[in-house]
Amino acid sequence: MDHLVEKTIRKEKIFSGKVVQLYVEDVQLPNGKTSKREVIKHPGAVAIIPITKEGKLVLVRQYRKALERVLVEIPAGKLEKGEEPLATAQRELEEETGCRAQSMRHIVSFYTSPGFADELIHLYMAEGLEKLEDAVSLDEDEFVDILEVTLEEALEMLEKREIYDAKTAYALQYLQLRRVLGEENA
């Protein structure tokens, strides 16, 4: 066993909600002493970098209650129970932007906040977007504006902190790197 492992002595469920569960755990540290850990359980999520046929990036503006402000982000959504991340990505892209992609490719997955939460995000690149006539609608408690921007416009939004979250910052850097390396299809 790894010498850094913290052994669980006791685990108490504090809260179980629509999205998150909260546990407080008593752990035994590598030096034998004890401590407490607060742990948020989350179903995981997907995020999509949607690129139109004209090479523009599709973003969503939405209100984030945790921040009490509107953010501009790449489309994203929680995994439903038993759903494959790729299926979630296709569904969320359609719900949030009304588009379907000709190709959808997994780029990377990462934990967003390993210090206190187990949320894992799977990031996909979606290219060749087509507007759907019969697009499925958003969840009944979701309200978003859709934007189509160039990479330069998105980088300006990052500068102004209209874009201000990790997955979208990662996505913009990914597109910059792809451009510099000349790997764009456009």
Add this chain to the structure above:
Amino acid sequence: MDHLVEKTIRKEKIFSGKVVQLYVEDVQLPNGKTSKREVIKHPGAVAIIPITKEGKLVLVRQYRKALERVLVEIPAGKLEKGEEPLATAQRELEEETGCRAQSMRHIVSFYTSPGFADELIHLYMAEGLEKLEDAVSLDEDEFVDILEVTLEEALEMLEKREIYDAKTAYALQYLQLRRVLGEENA
């Protein structure tokens, strides 16, 4: 007021711990209907990309209770009350790696999980590391291994999911982009 704003009708504090606070909020949606939001409050954090004089990246291996596994990450730590992020970054770099940096520069800040938490991470680039004789020690419940790796070695760890979190993935992409653009000092 922005047409996407969700108005708080009622706010209940469910939990207040060492690290996080959990609230459940009843909100009025843009269409007048009501819904519930689960919100985690977090003090915010810093993360540091520490580069040695030889151009290597310093990483920390640590156990993450929320994931029940060891992760390799760039050094990071929570903001103390009233502490400036730059001071936190200098302190955490010293505590986790035993080094001080000749230069420390803010790169970007981002929210890690805007869907349910307000954790904001401030990311710094630390160059010209010097080993301290009288390094301050870790918090009493922190245990880490220190690694010095090349960017290629770090990218392999990302591939193998030993590196598996958003801030470290962002940091590696940042170093790749800097290398491609020829902006390295080394």
